[in-house]
Amino acid sequence: MDRLKYIEQKLLEWNNSIELSNKDLYSTNYEAIENLIMKELFSVYHSLLFWHFANINSALRNLHYWADPSRDFIHIIDEYENVCRALINTEYEFSITEYYSVVIEKCKLFLDSSGGSPIPEEFEKIVLKEYEAIFSLKNTVRVNDVMKAYELKMIGDGSYANVYKYKDEFYNKTFALKKAKVDLEDKEIIRFKEEFNEMNKLNSPYVLEVYKFNVDDLEYTMEYADITMDKYILSNNDKVKFSQRISFVRQVFKGLDYIHSQGLLHRDISTTNILLKIYHDVEVIKISDFGLVKRKNSNLTSLSTEFKGSLNDPKLAMYGNFKDYKIEHETFALTRLIYFIMTGRKKIKLKPNSTLNEFINKGISDKISERYSSIVEIREAFEQSIVGKWIP
Template identity: 45%
Template sequence: MNAENAIESHHRKLSDILNNEFENLYESIKSDKLRILFSTLHSSVTSLFDSMNNRLPTDEDSAHFWAEPSRDLISSIETIEALERSLKNSEHAFSIEEYHRDKLTFCKSFLSKSGGSTIPAYTEKLELYYTIPIFFPQSSVKIENKNNTADLKALGSGSYANVYKYFDSFYLKNFALKRAKKDLNAKEIERFRREHEQMSMLSSPYILEVYGFNEKNNEYVMEFMDSSLDKYMLKNNSTLSFQDRIKLGLQILRAFSYIHSKSILHRDINPKNILLKEYDDVAVVKIADFGLVKIVDSELTSPDSDFKGYYNDPSLVTEGFDSYSILHETYALTRILYYVLTGKSKTEKSPENVRDFINRGLSSDKAIRFKNIDELGKAFQTITPM
C-alpha cells in the first residue's frame, strides 16, 4: 500500500477517537495526519496500560482484564503493526520505542478478543509514558570521520536523551548513539555532557564504554549491549541455576565496588541501567546511565534534583534526593540482588533463604542496613539455595 494512502486509511478508521493529547511529543513528524495518529495511539496505549495496572495479579495468581479494553488494546497493537509495515520503506518510516515494543508483544501473547483476558502471574506494573514519545521517525547519523551514514533504530528515551542503535559498516558491528533532546536548557545540556565526561573517565570491564562526544548534535557513541537486566531475566529466569544467579549478582557488586571506589554514587540503580553483553560462554554485566551520579564534594550534583529511580528508597521522597547516601545505594542494590536471585521485583512473601538479607538491606532503620558494598557482598554470598 502507498504510504500516503496507508496514513489516510488509518486516519479515517480512527476518526472517531482521534485526539491531540500527545501531539507535542511528535512535532518532528512532517505529516499532520501521521502526527495525530501517533498522538492517538500513544494516548490509547497509555490509557489501556493504566487500566491493566489496576488489574495486575499478585504473585502466583493470574488476574482478569476486561473484554472491552482487551479488544481496544488488540486493535491499537494491530494498527501500530500495520502502520509500521506500510510505512517501512517510505519517508514516513518509524521505529517503536524498545520498551513498548516488548510490552506490546507480551500483551499480544495473552490478550483475547472475547470474554476478557487472563493476565499472567507475576506480571509487573507497566510504565506509562506521558512526556516521552513511543514512536520515533527513522533517521540517519553521519559518522563524520569515515564519511559514513547509518540508519538509526530507536532503542529508548529518557528525560534528557533518546538512544538509538546503528550498524557501523567500517567496524562491522553495532553501536548505540545517545542524543540529547532538542528542548533541553543549557543546564540540562551541561549535565548531559558531564555524564559522558564522567563515564569516559571510568575504566572497568563492568562500566559501559563511551566514545567521542559530538558537540554539534549533542550526542555520543556507546558500545552496544545485547540486553538490559530486566530483559535478560525475562528471557532466562526459568533456566538460570542458583550458581548462575550468584555469579551474576557478584558481577553487579564488583561494578559498584569500583564505582564507589571513585567516590561516586549512581543514584539511579534499576534493571534498565544494568546492561549485559552475551558472549558464547558468559554474560558480562556493565553499568550505564550516569546522569544522576552524586560525586562527593563536587558541584556536579544538583542540590534540587528530583526523586528518581524506581528501585530507590521511598524515604527519599520526604528526605529529599540531595540527601542520597551510601545507605540508599545499598538499599537499591539489595532490591537488585533479590531480583537476580528470584526473578521477582516485589519483595513481599520473600523465600526463607533470602528473608534475613532482604530485612536488613531494606530496613526502614538505616542503622541496620548494609553500610557498604563489602558488607552487602559478604551477606549475599552466605545465601544458600532453597
C-alpha cells in the same frame, strides 16, 4: 644521517625556491601527525603535487603540458622519491594513497624535460581530494574518517535522552548512540555532558564504555550491550540457573565496588540500567546510565526526574532530600536489584523461613543506620545467605 635534519633541509630548499601559497590550506589535513616536521613535509608535497595535477587537468583540452612546468614537475617527483627512499626503514617512513601513487606513475610516462609533454588521449582527469590526507606514516593506521550516515534504531529512552543502535560498516560492529532530547534546560545539558565525562574516566569490564562526544549534536557513541537485565530475567526466568544468577550478582558487586572506589555514587541502580553483553561463552554485566551519578562536592540534583524507573528508597522522594543520598541508599537499591536477579520478582514478598529474609530485611531497613554501609559488607552477607542455597 639525522633523518629529521635531512627533511628540514629539504623543506628549506622548497620554501626558498617555490611559492607555496597553498601549503597552509593542506596542513589541516594532517592534524593527527604529531611530528611538526613531517606534518609540514606532507603539507608541502600535497601543495606541490596538487598544483601540477590541477594544471595537467587544465591542459587536457590541448593534450599538452608546457615545458617549464613539465621540468618542474619532473624535479618535484624526483625529489619526492629521493626523500621516500631516504626514510625507508625509519620511524619517518611514509606512503601516499594508492590512487595518487598510480597517478604519479602515469605522469612519469609522458613527462618530458624538453619541448613540453604530450598528454596521452586516454589520460583521465585527476580527482583532487583537497580536504583529505593523501600521505600517512607507515607506523600509523589509516582509518576512514569520512562522515557517513547510518540508520539509527531506537532501543531506549529516558527523561533527557534517547538511545539508538547502528551498525558501523567500517568496523563491522554495532554501537550505541545516546542523543540528548531537544529543548533541554541548561542544567540538564550540563548533566548530560557530565555523564559522559564521568563514564569516560572509568575503566572496568563491568561499566559500559563510552567513546566520543559530539558537541554540535549533543550525543555520544558508546559500547552496545545486547539486553537489559530487566528484559533478560523476565524473558528467561524459568531458564536462568541459580549459578548464573549468583554470577550476575557478583559482577554487579565488582562493578559498583569499582565505581565507589573512584569517589562516585551511581544513585540510579535499576533493573534497566544494568545491561548484559552476551558472548558465546559468558554473559557480562554492564552498569550504565550515569546521569544521576554524584561526585563529592557536586550540587547538580533535579528532583523532577530522579526516581522514574529506579529502585531508590521512596523516602528520598517523599522528603525531597535526594541531595543527602549516601552509601546506605545505594545498598538499599542494590538489595532490591539482587532480589530481582535471584527471584525474577520486582515486588519484594518474603516467605516464612526463607534464607533470604535476613539479608533482604537488613538491606531495605527503614532505619538507615541498620543498612549495609559498604559493598564489602553487603557482598559478605550475600555470600553467607547462599551457603545452603538461596530458597526464595
